[in-house]
Structure formats: structure tokens, C-alpha cells
Amino acid sequence: MGYVLVLPEFGLVADPVIGVVTSAGESLAPVIEKVAVLEATSDDLVNMLSGEGNLLASFPNRESGLAIGGTITSFWYGLAVGLLIAGIIAFQMIKVV
Numbered sequence: 001m002g003y004v005l006v007l008p009e010f011g012l013v014a015d016p017v018i019g020v021v022t023s024a025g026e027s028l029a030p031v032i033e034k035v036a037v038l039e040a041t042s043d044d045l046v047n048m049l050s051g052e053g054n055l056l057a058s059f060p061n062r063e064s065g066l067a068i069g070g071t072i073t074s075f076w077y078g079l080a081v082g083l084l085i086a087g088i089i090a091f092q093m094i095k096v097v
Contacts, residue, residue, distance in 0.1 A: 003013035006021055010031055013024040040056060047053040051067035058065065 002016070003024065004016055006012040006014050011024050012021055012031075014021045044056045047055060048066060051070060052063060054060075054063050055066075
């Protein structure tokens with residue numbers, strides 16, 4: 001019976017009669033390891049959106065670092081925009097008088 005090569009670098013073949021992808025004498029460990037890394041990365045991205053939790057590349061006891069950093073950044077951007085608007089209003093009042 002013949003097989004169809006699916007991923008030769010990982011040794012994956014497809015059986016056309018049954019319709020199953022299986023290994024041809026080689027281990028599926030490299031594929032499983034890459035899937036595990038992808039799952040860890042996707043979980044890390046979801047944790048970044050919430051701003052809580054321990055991230056993959058962070059030091060211990062820094063669970064709320066993203067939330068604090070976002071708060072400080074928002075404060076400074078708000079201050080800058082507020083001062084810009086106040087400056088525009090102040091210069092408009094000077095010209096009128």
C-alpha cells in the first residue's frame with residue numbers, strides 16, 4: 001500500500017485508504033514541542049490584554065506591571081493633551097483682547 005508524504009521533514013505521511021495522517025517511523029515530538037510553544041505564546045498574549053498574571057519573559061512578582069505601566073502612560077498622555085488644549089485656548093484668548 002502506498003503513502004502520500006505530507007511533511008517529509010517530520011516524517012508525516014497520509015494513508016489514502018483510511019484518510020489518517022500518521023508518522024512513518026519517526027517521532028512526532030518536534031511537532032508537539034512547537035505546538036506547546038505556540039500555546040504558551042498565545043496564552044501570554046491573552047494575559048497581556050488583561051494586564052494581570054505572570055508573563056513568560058518577566059521576572060517573578062511582577063504580575064501587575066502592565067496595569068501600572070498603562071496607568072502611568074495614560075496619565076502622562078492625558079496631561080500632555082490637556083496642556084496642549086489649554087495652551088491653544090489661552091493663545092486664542094490673548095488674540096481676542
